[in-house]
Amino acid sequence: MAKEKKRKQPASDAAPPQGDEGEGRRERKGKKAKKDKADAILPSQIKNKDKRSELHSKIKREKKAEKRKLARERSQAIRRAEELGEQPPERQVPRTIENTREPDETVCRPDDQELFAGNDADEFNDVLKQHMIPKVLITTCRFNSGRGPAFIEELMQVIPNSHYVKRGTYELKKIVEYAKNRDFTSLIVVHTNRREPDALLIIGLPDGPTAHFKLSKLVLRKDIKNHGNPTSHKPELVLNNFTTRLGHRVGRMIQSLFPQDPNFRGRRVVTFHNQRDYIFFRHHRYIFETKESKVASKDKKAKTSESKSQPEKQVICRLQECGPRFTLKLLTLQHGTFDTKSGEYEWVHKPDMDTSRRRFFL
Amino acid sequence: MPRTTVLESPGCPPLRTLTTDILGLVKVVEARTNPAGAAKVVETWGEPDASRAIVAASLAGRAADPVLAVARKNGVVELLNPLNGDAVAAVKTVGSASDDGGAEGDPLVALHLFTRQASDSMLGTFIACTDKGKASIRSIMKENAASGSDAGPSTTWDVCSGGNVQFCSVDHGESYAMFGGKGTEVNLWDIASCSKTWSAKSPRANSLGIFTRPWFTAGTFLCKDDHRKIVACTNNHQVRLYDTSLQRRPAISVDFREAPIKAVAADPNGHDVYIGTGTGDLASFDMRTGKLQGCYIGKCSGSIRSIVRHPELPLIASCGLDSYLRIWDTNTRQLLSAVFLKQHLTTVVIDSHFSVEGYYLFSTVVTAP
Numbered sequence: 001m002a003k004e005k006k007r008k009q010p011a012s013d014a015a016p017p018q019g020d021e022g023e024g025r026r027e028r029k030g031k032k033a034k035k036d037k038a039d040a041i042l043p044s045q046i047k048n049k050d051k052r053s054e055l056h057s058k059i060k061r062e063k064k065a066e067k068r069k070l071a072r073e074r075s076q077a078i079r080r081a082e083e084l085g086e087q088p089p090e091r092q093v094p095r096t097i098e099n100t101r102e103p104d105e106t107v108c109r110p111d112d113q114e115l116f117a118g119n120d121a122d123e124f125n126d127v128l129k130q131h132m133i134p135k136v137l138i139t140t141c142r143f144n145s146g147r148g149p150a151f152i153e154e155l156m157q158v159i160p161n162s163h164y165v166k167r168g169t170y171e172l173k174k175i176v177e178y179a180k181n182r183d184f185t186s187l188i189v190v191h192t193n194r195r196e197p198d199a200l201l202i203i204g205l206p207d208g209p210t211a212h213f214k215l216s217k218l219v220l221r222k223d224i225k226n227h228g229n230p231t232s233h234k235p236e237l238v239l240n241n242f243t244t245r246l247g248h249r250v251g252r253m254i255q256s257l258f259p260q261d262p263n264f265r266g267r268r269v270v271t272f273h274n275q276r277d278y279i280f281f282r283h284h285r286y287i288f289e290t291k292e293s294k295v296a297s298k299d300k301k302a303k304t305s306e307s308k309s310q311p312e313k314q315v316i317c318r319l320q321e322c323g324p325r326f327t328l329k330l331l332t333l334q335h336g337t338f339d340t341k342s343g344e345y346e347w348v349h350k351p352d353m354d355t356s357r358r359r360f361f362l
Numbered sequence: 363m364p365r366t367t368v369l370e371s372p373g374c375p376p377l378r379t380l381t382t383d384i385l386g387l388v389k390v391v392e393a394r395t396n397p398a399g400a401a402k403v404v405e406t407w408g409e410p411d412a413s414r415a416i417v418a419a420s421l422a423g424r425a426a427d428p429v430l431a432v433a434r435k436n437g438v439v440e441l442l443n444p445l446n447g448d449a450v451a452a453v454k455t456v457g458s459a460s461d462d463g464g465a466e467g468d469p470l471v472a473l474h475l476f477t478r479q480a481s482d483s484m485l486g487t488f489i490a491c492t493d494k495g496k497a498s499i500r501s502i503m504k505e506n507a508a509s510g511s512d513a514g515p516s517t518t519w520d521v522c523s524g525g526n527v528q529f530c531s532v533d534h535g536e537s538y539a540m541f542g543g544k545g546t547e548v549n550l551w552d553i554a555s556c557s558k559t560w561s562a563k564s565p566r567a568n569s570l571g572i573f574t575r576p577w578f579t580a581g582t583f584l585c586k587d588d589h590r591k592i593v594a595c596t597n598n599h600q601v602r603l604y605d606t607s608l609q610r611r612p613a614i615s616v617d618f619r620e621a622p623i624k625a626v627a628a629d630p631n632g633h634d635v636y637i638g639t640g641t642g643d644l645a646s647f648d649m650r651t652g653k654l655q656g657c658y659i660g661k662c663s664g665s666i667r668s669i670v671r672h673p674e675l676p677l678i679a680s681c682g683l684d685s686y687l688r689i690w691d692t693n694t695r696q697l698l699s700a701v702f703l704k705q706h707l708t709t710v711v712i713d714s715h716f717s718v719e720g721y722y723l724f725s726t727v728v729t730a731p
Contacts, residue, residue, distance in 0.1 A: 105702045106685075106702055112704070113410070114385070114387075114410055114704050114705065115704070117385055117410030117411075117412075118385060118410070118704070118705060120412070121384070121385060121410075121412030245685065245704065335665065335683055335706075341597070341598070341622070342577070342597045342622045342640070343621075343622075343640060344622075344624065344640040344665035344683060345621075345640060345641050345642065345663075345664060345665050345683070346664050346665070346683045346684065346706070347663050347664055347683075347684060348641050348642060348663055348664070349663070350642075350661070350663060352659055352660075352661060353661045353663060355661075
């Protein structure tokens with residue numbers, strides 16, 4: 001009940017022309033004493049199932065009608081404001097977990113000089129300033145089967161200048177040494193468990209940090225409907241929502257896997273989108289097409305003509321997904337290269353940090 | 363998982379701490395409100411420059427003439443005035459002065475500035491140790507502080523033959539120094555004569571016949587008035603108590619979790635130590651029995667590089683790779699205040715002569731020649 005009230009209030013705020021209407025509605029409700037009585041009894045208090053479900057469906061219907069009515073009122077208010085040439089009432093923004101995030105002091109600010117100085121000093125600076133060309137070594141855990149090899153094949157198409165090396169029975173520390181000697185800039189280890197890739201380890205070389213991600217929701221290319229096949233152009237990179245210092249660092253680490261000079265002609269884009277500490281990976285091809293819009297011509301017939309003098313050709317961007325789709329979640333970020341025994345961690349997820357669902361680290 | 367909890371930190375009593383970081387900045391954090399308030403950054407000294415990253419720092423917290431010494435990555439030890447951040451002197455240390463590869467081959471790892479002063483003309487005496495085990499004691503006179511090249515008497519000696527040194531600790535009376543590191547057993551040196559007086563022996567191989575090579579990461583003297591009790595922490599998560607008058611093997615050895623221990627600090631009461639690990643766990647141990655007293659819980663997510671105990675108040679300050687300076691109450695083990703300092707921090711020191719009014723009660727103006 002309390003929730004319902006809460007939702008009502010912003011609605012009445014949002015429609016200033018009918019500011020009194022909200023009050024009126026409540027009065028009208030007050031008149032219907034019967035209804036009020038029914039409101040007082042919650043469905044959960046009724047023991048008879050028939051009666052309970054009846055009441056429940058009734059309440060639900062009323063709520064729905066109320067909602068529809070409010071929406072209509074809002075749209076009417078907008079239309080009226082448009083006709084009168086006024087400023088339309090402000091759009092309501094839904095409250096989500098994301099935009100009610102707990103304030104975090106570690107969020108990067110664009111005016112922070114120390115941040116830029118820190119960036120210049122960090123391990124990825126050489127690659128990101130294009131002093132070095134990124135060269136990535138991809139390997140697996142010791143037992144690699146199932147979807148692992150297929151995933152690696154697709155990953156190698158996503159990341160340019162990547163090389164696959166069989167894991168064999170070498171220790172990871174030996175492989176790090178091997179990669180350092182051959183001037184690789186990053187090392188990716190795909191870990192599979194029960195024939196399913198379930199973890200990703202990204203190691204910056206020669207002394208960069210080691211990030212351990214949980215990998216989930218993997219969909220390979222052939223399982224994506226209407227997928228496209230990527231070209232061998234260097235992709236563009238989109239990194240979304242890496243806001244805190246930790247997120248910034250992880251973002252830079254991911255950025256350092258890719259060459260910094262994309263071939264825009266390739267029209268190929270790789271996205272890492274962070275939302276609530278989960279990093280979503282997508283790989284697309286895009287195309288800009290000029291199209292004659294049929295909707296516009298219909299309108300022309302119907303009524304107004306002056307708005308239709310705009311160019312009939314419309315530029316549309318179309319996307320086609322290609323390549324794997326997966327989700328990453330950061331588990332640890334280790335200072336230095338892979339070392340489980342004597343490693344120092346820059347960030348470890350601990351259960352006592354989960355004090356709220358509105359607290360995010362990236 | 364709880365939906366939401368508001369974690370109010372109660373704030374800490376008036377306090378002044380200085381932290382150093384990998385960009386070569388020194389930041390001053392003060393809590394000014396009496397009896398308790400949030401700590402804030404009040405000053406930042408230095409220009410961000412990664413080649414001048416500070417690896418170690420030490421404060422001679424005298425009432426008069428306090429001096430802060432910082433060891434930089436490029437092999438320079440700088441003496442700063444901890445009141446206003448002016449550089450008083452800068453010296454190139456041994457490792458880089460000689461032409462054997464410079465600072466890159468043999469960086470400084472540890473630094474201790476002596477609290478006692480031999481004479482008034484002396485600005486400060488410090489002991490610095492490099493990675494390869496070259497320890498040196500140098501004194502800086504006030505006259506030639508500015509020139510920096512010729513900086514008073516100095517002595518140099520080799521602490522270890524092979525292996526690396528990772529820490530150096532000086533006892534309260536400042537007549538003994540202790541070194542240890544990767545492949546180097548803990549060894550105790552008499553500073554006056556520069557001679558080794560004691561060195562530890564590895565514990566026996568365990569029941570499976572497995573012998574672990576020594577790898578010490580942190581150490582401290584346990585009591586103020588007794589240089590014979592040493593607490594040393596190892597990379598394979600052990601806290602060891604050595605009694606140098608008794609035997610060469612550890613008297614007590616306790617395991618703590620599974621991450622290497624990176625920092626240790628002793629309590630003035632003479633039996634407690636505070637340890638910090640590579641995954642950000644902070645705990646206190648009673649070294650009379652080797653019992654864990656408790657852990658400090660408070661969202662600490664990065665490796666702890668440095669812990670320091672306030673000489674009078676029941677407080678410790680810890681800092682590390684998660685860029686937070688945290689101040690804890692040692693009695694309740696509660697987090698009093700946390701300050702975000704933006705960089706990976708290396709050392710924290712507490713200036714114990716700070717009072718709320720912002721004046722040093724007995725201080726005289728430090729003259730920078």
